[in-house]
Amino acid sequence: MGCLPSLRLLPHKTLLFLRYTASVEKIIIYTDGGARGNPGPAGIGVVISDAEGKKVREISEYIGKATNNYAEYEALVRALIESKNMFGEKLRGMQIEVRMDSELVVRQLTGLYKVKEPGLKEQFARIAMMRLQDAPNMTFTHIPREKNAHADELVNKAIDAAVN
Secondary structure, eight states: OOSOOOOOOOOOSEEEEOOOOTTOOEEEEEEEEEESSSSEEEEEEEEEEETTSOEEEEEEEEEEEEOHHHHHHHHHHHHHHHHHHHHGGGGGGSEEEEEESOHHHHHHHTTSSOOOOHHHHHHHHHHHHHHHHHOTTEEEEEOOGGGGHHHHHHHHHHHHHHHO
8 A cells, every 4th residue: 555645634625523423333424526617616415423423523624626426425425524533543443334416426436437537536535545545334325305305405505605
């Protein structure tokens, strides 16, 4: 594992710290990304919960001008960085279930679709490396948009705050 991409910790516009329990063995991560214009003003929303569904972190951040798909990937990158910050080395042994409403991104992450867009290949590779290093027990599930409403609200909150 000689040449690995560095993981930069990026400042968050809104980071809500909620209850954190040291005994968490499974986390559920809801992520969403969106852009108005595609590309256009973009934001990410992340909700990290324990196995019982209790929220332990939320992220709502404006990421500048981007495409919808870039924002979807960026939301997952930020979620994994936050999870690593929260749980440290323990993350490696935890079960991580990622739930997203982007069928394209889920199918790319599970190997069903190739990543063709050059701008997404770097993010895809970064997530793959993070998965190998820090989160080998990660699964991806496509969920209906209505089951991802809270993460979507966080996306819109971030974009609204930045453009208004």
